[in-house]
Amino acid sequence: MENEILRALHARKSVRVFTDQPVTAEEREAILQAAFQAPTAGNQQMYTILDITDPALKERMADLCDHQPFIAKAKLCLVFLADCRRWPRAYRAAGMEPRDPGPGDLLLALADTCIAAQNAVTAAESLGIGSCYIGDVLENAEAMRETLHLPAHVVPACMLVFGRPTSQQQERVKPARFREEAVVCENVYRDRTEEELREDFTLRGANVPEFQFDRYIQAFCKRKYESDFSREMSRSAGVYLKDFE
Amino acid sequence: MENEILRALHARKSVRVFTDQPVTAEEREAILQAAFQAPTAGNQQMYTILDITDPALKERMADLCDHQPFIAKAKLCLVFLADCRRWPRAYRAAGMEPRDPGPGDLLLALADTCIAAQNAVTAAESLGIGSCYIGDVLENAEAMRETLHLPAHVVPACMLVFGRPTSQQQERVKPARFREEAVVCENVYRDRTEEELREDFTLRGANVPEFQFDRYIQAFCKRKYESDFSREMSRSAGVYLKDFE
Numbered sequence: 366m367e368n369e370i371l372r373a374l375h376a377r378k379s380v381r382v383f384t385d386q387p388v389t390a391e392e393r394e395a396i397l398q399a400a401f402q403a404p405t406a407g408n409q410q411m412y413t414i415l416d417i418t419d420p421a422l423k424e425r426m427a428d429l430c431d432h433q434p435f436i437a438k439a440k441l442c443l444v445f446l447a448d449c450r451r452w453p454r455a456y457r458a459a460g461m462e463p464r465d466p467g468p469g470d471l472l473l474a475l476a477d478t479c480i481a482a483q484n485a486v487t488a489a490e491s492l493g494i495g496s497c498y499i500g501d502v503l504e505n506a507e508a509m510r511e512t513l514h515l516p517a518h519v520v521p522a523c524m525l526v527f528g529r530p531t532s533q534q535q536e537r538v539k540p541a542r543f544r545e546e547a548v549v550c551e552n553v554y555r556d557r558t559e560e561e562l563r564e565d566f567t568l569r570g571a572n573v574p575e576f577q578f579d580r581y582i583q584a585f586c587k588r589k590y591e592s593d594f595s596r597e598m599s600r601s602a603g604v605y606l607k608d609f610e
Numbered sequence: 611m612e613n614e615i616l617r618a619l620h621a622r623k624s625v626r627v628f629t630d631q632p633v634t635a636e637e638r639e640a641i642l643q644a645a646f647q648a649p650t651a652g653n654q655q656m657y658t659i660l661d662i663t664d665p666a667l668k669e670r671m672a673d674l675c676d677h678q679p680f681i682a683k684a685k686l687c688l689v690f691l692a693d694c695r696r697w698p699r700a701y702r703a704a705g706m707e708p709r710d711p712g713p714g715d716l717l718l719a720l721a722d723t724c725i726a727a728q729n730a731v732t733a734a735e736s737l738g739i740g741s742c743y744i745g746d747v748l749e750n751a752e753a754m755r756e757t758l759h760l761p762a763h764v765v766p767a768c769m770l771v772f773g774r775p776t777s778q779q780q781e782r783v784k785p786a787r788f789r790e791e792a793v794v795c796e797n798v799y800r801d802r803t804e805e806e807l808r809e810d811f812t813l814r815g816a817n818v819p820e821f822q823f824d825r826y827i828q829a830f831c832k833r834k835y836e837s838d839f840s841r842e843m844s845r846s847a848g849v850y851l852k853d854f855e
Contacts, residue, residue, distance in 0.1 A: 366737065369615065369736075370618055371640055371644060371736055374729050374732060379649060391611050395611040397794060398620070398790075401790070401793070402619055402622070403619070403728065404622070405787075407834055408785045408787070410788055410793055413794070413799060414795075415796075415798065416797070422798075453835075454804075455811060456827060461828055463835055463836065464841075466844075467847070468848045468851050469841075469844030469847040470840075471847070473748065473843065476720070476743075476767060480727070480728045480743075483649075483725045483728035483729065484728065488615065488616055490615070491613050491615035491616055498651065503714055504714075512798075513797075513798050516801070519799060522721060542646040542647065542655060543655055548659060549659045550658060551663055552660065552663060552664050552667050552758075553667075553757075554658060554660065554759045556699065559703045562696075562700050562703055563703065566700060578703075579704045583701075583705070586701045586704070589652055590701065590708055591708065596709075596712075597714075598712075599712025605713075606713050
């Protein structure tokens with residue numbers, strides 16, 4: 366099956382180097398409105414989006430998000446916050462005494478927030494604007510809260526940076542995904558056997574020169590999963606979760 | 611700004627009543643492939659998708675997800691699981707001894723999962739196939755784990771049901787979203803004042819006959835936030851979170 370939308374969803378890849386061309390006010394508006402139109406549980410829009418326009422604040426975010434200078438060069442920088450605070454405040458304004466938000470409210474708000482963010486990505490793609498998710502926005506909870514004035518029950522879900530891709534970025538090959546059977550099960554969950562896992566990763570790595578499962582996985586584990594930033598992300602996420610206990 | 615993709619993102623609304631027309635194997639494939647092509651942290655695809663094809667299991671899911679019979683009538687039913695288990699298993703297969711997954715891994719995987727799910731929604735929309743998110747899949751952790759054979763570190767992020775909308779569903783008016791200033795802040799988080807909150811909700815409710823802030827908010831609070839299913843969702847989510855402490 367093929368159509369313009371499916372082609373765009375397939376073509377979209379992360380862009381980390383941007384041309385000098387700005388994202389216009391009209392484009393920004395189209396990106397935000399597409400986010401608002403995303404599905405949202407009970408029409409609650411359980412998110413707040415910070416539009417980071419202050420250059421010094423962009424630099425600070427680049428630093429707090431695992432020191433990635435390209436973030437500060439983005440033409441549009443949006444922080445997507447899961448917001449479990451707006452509705453309880455409205456309940457109180459209407460004279461109710463609502464319970465404190467719990468883990469379920471957080472997980473539902475995180476879903477709402479990431480669903481809206483992905484609509485922003487797809488809208489940008491339709492306008493020739495590239496994007497990159499910054500998961501590192503989860504790190505450094507204390508400094509992030511102070512920097513972005515985050516109150517309790519408001520948690521960064523993801524950050525998105527936008528800009529037009531340089532020709533080098535346009536030509537970059539999108540990394541291959543897993544084959545379907547590696548990530549889809551019929552009816553119930555089933556672990557991949559070790560043999561299947563090796564084949565899943567090896568097939569995915571078919572375009573990587575001299576791909577070798579053990580070497581690749583060991584390097585990835587050290588560079589990502591056992592890295593300082595990954596450990597920091599889990600510590601920091603734990604700080605946000607404490608609000609919901 | 612307008613183009614086919616932006617129009618589709620705006621037009622998409624939840625569909626809960628489906629015609630008898632099936633979702634074909636080719637359409638299912640296009641929906642899944644679009645999900646796989648979604649942005650994913652470090653190209654990890656930290657999700658597993660369960661394709662619920664067994665009618666008895668669909669009935670059970672309809673029951674476990676706050677007793678919503680329309681779920682069992684879906685032509686395609688996908689459970690999106692945040693999967694913090696596949697990569698550590700691969701690490702072990704490669705001879706590593708990885709740390710246990712932490713809260714950061716879960717939040718990153720939840721984002722990955724919902725981002726992929728939203729691509730599935732947009733792909734379906736492009737094919738004339740309606741969809742509905744079922745957040746209630748977060749409830750009843752113990753029964754859900756048993757029913758779907760979920761091991762530790764695998765958490766339902768959302769469920770999606772698909773099918774072609776009946777004409778009644780096509781004609782249903784999509785509920786209005788908040789105005790931009792209600793959900794977007796420049797640079798740092800700022801609470802809406804009580805007055806602003808009242809105006810945000812009242813403007814959103816402009817098409818609701820005789821909308822009145824206090825009455826609407828009080829009813830919503832009782833029906834949703836203080837409901838049994840909402841409390842159950844938080845209890846249940848807490849069960850999943852325990853894996854990541």
